[in-house]
Structure formats: structure tokens, C-alpha cells
Amino acid sequence: MAEKYNIDQYERPSVTVDVVIFTLLDEDPKVLLIKRKAWPYQDNWAIPGGFVHIDESLEAAAYRELAEETNVTREQLYLEQLYTFGEPNRDPRTRVITVSYFSLVSADKLSPKAADDAADVGWFSVYNLPPLAFDHAEIINYALIRLRYKLEYTAIGFELLPEQFTLRELQDAYEIVLGTKLDKGNFRSKLRKSNVVEMVEGYRDTGGRPARLYRFREDAVAEVKTRRLFP
Amino acid sequence: MAEKYNIDQYERPSVTVDVVIFTLLDEDPKVLLIKRKAWPYQDNWAIPGGFVHIDESLEAAAYRELAEETNVTREQLYLEQLYTFGEPNRDPRTRVITVSYFSLVSADKLSPKAADDAADVGWFSVYNLPPLAFDHAEIINYALIRLRYKLEYTAIGFELLPEQFTLRELQDAYEIVLGTKLDKGNFRSKLRKSNVVEMVEGYRDTGGRPARLYRFREDAVAEVKTRRLFP
DNA sequence: ACAAAAGTGTTGAGAGTACACCCATGC
DNA sequence: GCATGGGTGTACTCTCAACACTTTTGT
Numbered sequence: 288m289a290e291k292y293n294i295d296q297y298e299r300p301s302v303t304v305d306v307v308i309f310t311l312l313d314e315d316p317k318v319l320l321i322k323r324k325a326w327p328y329q330d331n332w333a334i335p336g337g338f339v340h341i342d343e344s345l346e347a348a349a350y351r352e353l354a355e356e357t358n359v360t361r362e363q364l365y366l367e368q369l370y371t372f373g374e375p376n377r378d379p380r381t382r383v384i385t386v387s388y389f390s391l392v393s394a395d396k397l398s399p400k401a402a403d404d405a406a407d408v409g410w411f412s413v414y415n416l417p418p419l420a421f422d423h424a425e426i427i428n429y430a431l432i433r434l435r436y437k438l439e440y441t442a443i444g445f446e447l448l449p450e451q452f453t454l455r456e457l458q459d460a461y462e463i464v465l466g467t468k469l470d471k472g473n474f475r476s477k478l479r480k481s482n483v484v485e486m487v488e489g490y491r492d493t494g495g496r497p498a499r500l501y502r503f504r505e506d507a508v509a510e511v512k513t514r515r516l517f518p
Numbered sequence: 519m520a521e522k523y524n525i526d527q528y529e530r531p532s533v534t535v536d537v538v539i540f541t542l543l544d545e546d547p548k549v550l551l552i553k554r555k556a557w558p559y560q561d562n563w564a565i566p567g568g569f570v571h572i573d574e575s576l577e578a579a580a581y582r583e584l585a586e587e588t589n590v591t592r593e594q595l596y597l598e599q600l601y602t603f604g605e606p607n608r609d610p611r612t613r614v615i616t617v618s619y620f621s622l623v624s625a626d627k628l629s630p631k632a633a634d635d636a637a638d639v640g641w642f643s644v645y646n647l648p649p650l651a652f653d654h655a656e657i658i659n660y661a662l663i664r665l666r667y668k669l670e671y672t673a674i675g676f677e678l679l680p681e682q683f684t685l686r687e688l689q690d691a692y693e694i695v696l697g698t699k700l701d702k703g704n705f706r707s708k709l710r711k712s713n714v715v716e717m718v719e720g721y722r723d724t725g726g727r728p729a730r731l732y733r734f735r736e737d738a739v740a741e742v743k744t745r746r747l748f749p
Numbered sequence: 750a751c752a753a754a755a756g757t758g759t760t761g762a763g764a765g766t767a768c769a770c771c772c773a774t775g776c
Numbered sequence: 777g778c779a780t781g782g783g784t785g786t787a788c789t790c791t792c793a794a795c796a797c798t799t800t801t802g803t
Contacts, residue, residue, distance in 0.1 A: 298572040299530035341529040341613050345604040371602045371617045373576040382572050386602045495754030496800040726781030727773040
């Protein structure tokens with residue numbers, strides 16, 4: 288039936304999904320990488336990914352890849368489509384078009400397995416990446432730009448933190464991702480006005496005065512109002 | 519060789535590109551649509567698109583589709599990737615994943631052919647679209663959100679205008695796309711500060727005092743500085 | 750008492766907003 | 777002159793950014 292409508296007059300490419308998974312660990316944004324075991328790029332590191340099954344949505348394929356490499360459920364992470372890379376020779380085997388995804392996981396949700404397993408999977412600082420397979424360096428770079436960008440105009444930063452956090456921890460997360468220092472007073476007053484966090488019971492012990500714990504207000508996501516920048 | 523590495527253990531989907539082409543005409547944002555001549559969705563309207571050839575980049579495919587439906591060259595339009603839609607049943611023939619693109623063309627560049635040809639191609643107001651094939655309504659909706667969004671934080675609005683334009687025409691373009699009225703004085707002073715337009719020789723005759731002509735300063739694109747909105 | 754980190758307040762500069770006013774052309 | 781649309785200026789408000797200050801804990 289398909290032939291009748293000429294849908295097969297063109298050779299079909301392979302389609303994969305690749306997922307850039309970010310977390311914050313030890314003062315740096317980190318990306319999950321996997322060591323390839325087969326040609327091409329054998330023994331190079333790569334971001335998790337694989338072929339899209341014929342009856343599976345792109346998003347389902349991305350969640351499947353995520354589940355294979357981390358023990359984090361759908362509800363515990365943020366996922367969005369990033370960009371589709373399809374240069375004809377990005378894979379030496381055949382034409383492969385990859386739909387890349389962008390994911391955020393908080394470090395506390397990571398199971399020990401994925402976090403410190405053997406030598407074939409690991410978290411790498413975005414500032415110190417090993418040689419990467421295919422065009423994965425470009426994909427990670429694109430994802431990092433997107434991460435910084437989203438942090439600045441949405442309330443997405445919370446996806447990188449535990450359920451409960453102190454304001455200092457939130458500010459640290461912002462500073463790590465953006466790579467700049469922020470003013471404590473201004474950070475807090477702006478946060479108070481935006482109304483996206485609420486105080487919860489309890490304190491976290493620190494070196495000095497204990498810090499109040501906060502959580503993200505679920506109903507507040509849409510409230511981050513955008514303002515026209517231009518003109 | 520491919521089989522040896524299991525790249526063909528999965529059935530391959532078809533991959534298309536679809537292009538949402540915007541222009542401004544008669545007080546509304548308009549989208550270019552084409553009437554389908556074959557099953558499925560025969561006689562429904564659709565955005566221009568087609569299969570990606572096996573040795574062709576995605577972007578090249580998008581430009582090819584653009585060239586087939588408008589007589590506008592690469593330099594005369596803006597093109598960027600929008601989103602990849604791949605729900606398993608979006609096309610009744612077979613699994614088709616489409617990489618959608620987003621394009622802006624100024625109305626003055628459109629050739630008469632595409633602009634007022636026969637009944638099988640035409641410009642439709644985004645506020646009054648006919649029934650559309652596949653998930654193209656969703657794609658156009660997504661593109662319209664992107665258009666508004668980009669207008670607010672980049673200098674992309676110029677892609678919808680001729681080389682030379684008056685400030686009133688620029689403001690009209692913004693008001694049409696954003697769907698809101700803007701203050702003339704504030705629009706102009708902000709524009710002056712941003713330094714992205716420059717005055718050129720000549721005037722445009724209007725009902726009253728003739729208006730100065732301006733053009734976009736090519737070297738100014740990157741200057742639109744972003745400011746952190748959150749927190 | 751002192752160090753350390755949490756948390757708040759103040760102030761001047763600059764941006765956003767609403768609105769009034771002046772300018773150049775056609776009739 | 778007057779209508780029409782182009783173009784500018786002002787004054788009030790609000791936000792931004794830097795920085796100083798106060799509070800609560802541990803030792």
C-alpha cells in the first residue's frame with residue numbers, strides 16, 4: 288500500500304534519539320556519558336542514545352534511553368526536545384538523523400548504580416570532557432547553551448535540586464550553571480517577589496546560623512512572567 | 519557492512535521536512551499553504567514539505583522545499599529549525615517523522631507567482647486557517663508561539679520587512695505579530711538606544727509629514743543584550 | 750567573644766510607562 | 777488654516793545593583 292502512494296521512492300534514513308543528561312555535582316555541571324563498545328568510535332565516550340522503534344514516539348524513546356542509564360523515574364526528571372542533527376555524514380555507517388533531548392536530574396535522585404558504576408558510564412564536567420563520538424560534542428555544547436538560557440527566563444533551576452533546599456543551595460546552583468557570582472540580597476529579594484518558592488518546616492545545619500528550608504511551589508511555574516526585551 | 523553492526527535491526531521510519539513560512543500581508547500574519555492532491559488528506563491544505571533525500575542535510579531539504587514554493591533566494595529569507603514531530607500515527611501511510619522549520623519572508627520579496635497563483639497555493643491568515651492535513655495545525659501553532667517569542671527578545675522582526683522601512687511600518691509589524699498596541703514614543707526611544715537601525719537617504723510619502731527611511735544595521739544583530747528574568 | 754553563614758534593608762542609577770507636545774507635508 | 781501622520785520630550789514609577797547591616801548558631 289505504501290508503494291502505491293510513492294512514499295518509498297526515497298531511501299529511508301535511520302533515526303535515533305540522544306539524550307544529554309545534566310546534573311550538578313561537586314561545583315560543576317556534569318553530563319552522563321557512556322563508553323562505546325563497538326565500531327565506530329569504539330572506546331570513545333558518547334551521550335546515551337539509540338534507535339527509535341517503529342511504533343514508539345520520540346519522547347518515549349528518550350525516556351527509554353534515560354531509564355536504561357539512570358534509575359530515575361519520569362516524574363523525577365525534566366525532559367525536553369533539544370534539536371535534530373542530520374548532517375549526511377555524521378555517522379560513518381549510514382545516514383543517521385538524531386533527535387536530541389535535554390534532561391535535568393537532581394544529584395540526590397541518582398541511584399548509586401549509575402552514579403559510581405564501572406568504567407563504562409560516568410559523570411563528566413562540562414568543562415573537562417573526553418573525546419566524544421560522532422557530533423556529540425556539538426550536541427552537548429548546544430544543550431549547555433540551552434540550559435543557561437532556560438535558567439535565566441524560567442524556573443527550571445529547581446529540577447537540579449532536591450525537593451527541599453536552602454536559598455544558598457539554590458543560589459549556588461545558579462552560580463555553577465551560569466558561571467557568575469550573584470548578589471545574595473538581590474537574589475533573595477527577586478526570588479521573594481517572584482513567589483515561586485515557599486518555606487517548609489525545618490532547618491539545615493551549616494557552619495553558622497542554620498538555614499531555612501524551602502521548596503518549589505508547583506503551581507508557580509507559569510507565573511514567571513516574560514517581559515519584552517526588544518525593542 | 520551496516521548489518522554487521524546491527525544498524526538495520528530496526529525498521530526505518532520515513533523522514534520529511536515541513537516548513538512554516540510566515541509573512542505579513544494586509545494586517546495579519548500569513549502562512550503559506552498548499553492544497554494536497556493525493557491521499558491522505560486529499561484536497562486539504564498543508565504546509566510545504568517533503569522527504570529528506572538520503573544525501574541531503576535537513577537544512578538543505580528545507581531550503582529546497584522553500585525554493586519549490588516561493589521564488590525567494592536563501593539570502594532573502596530567515597530559516598531556523600523549529601521542532602521534530604514524530605508521533606507514530608501522525609501519517610496514516612507509514613511512520614513519518616517530520617523535522618519542521620520556521621521561515622520569515624518579507625512580503626515585498628514574494629514573486630507574483632507564489633503570491634496570487636491558482637487555487638492550489640495561497641497565503642492564509644493565522645487567525646483564519648482552513649482544515650489542515652496531518653498535525654500541521656499543531657505545527658503552525660507552535661511556529662506562531664516561536665515567532666512571537668523571538669520577536670520579543672531578538673531583532674528578528676526585520677526579516678518581515680523590506681530593506682528600507684519607516685519606523686511606523688516597523689511598529690506596525692510588531693503590533694500585528696504580537697497582537698498588542700505599542701506606545702510610539704517608547705517604541706522609538708527604546709529602538710534608538712538599542713542601536714539596531716540606521717537612517718538612510720530618502721523619505722516615504724504618507725498622509726502627513728513624510729517619514730524617514732531606516733534600515734537594519736547588519737552588525738547589530740548580536741547586540742541585543744539579554745537580561746536575566748529569573749530570579 | 751568571635752567566626753561563620755543566614756537573612757534583611759537602604760540608596761542611587763537607570764529603565765519602563767503614560768502622555769503631552771512640536772514638526773512637516775497636502776489640501 | 778487645518779488635518780494627518782512623523783517625531784521628540786518630560787515626569788512619575790518601578791526595577792536593578794551594590795553594599796552595609798543585623799541575626800543566629802558553634803566553638
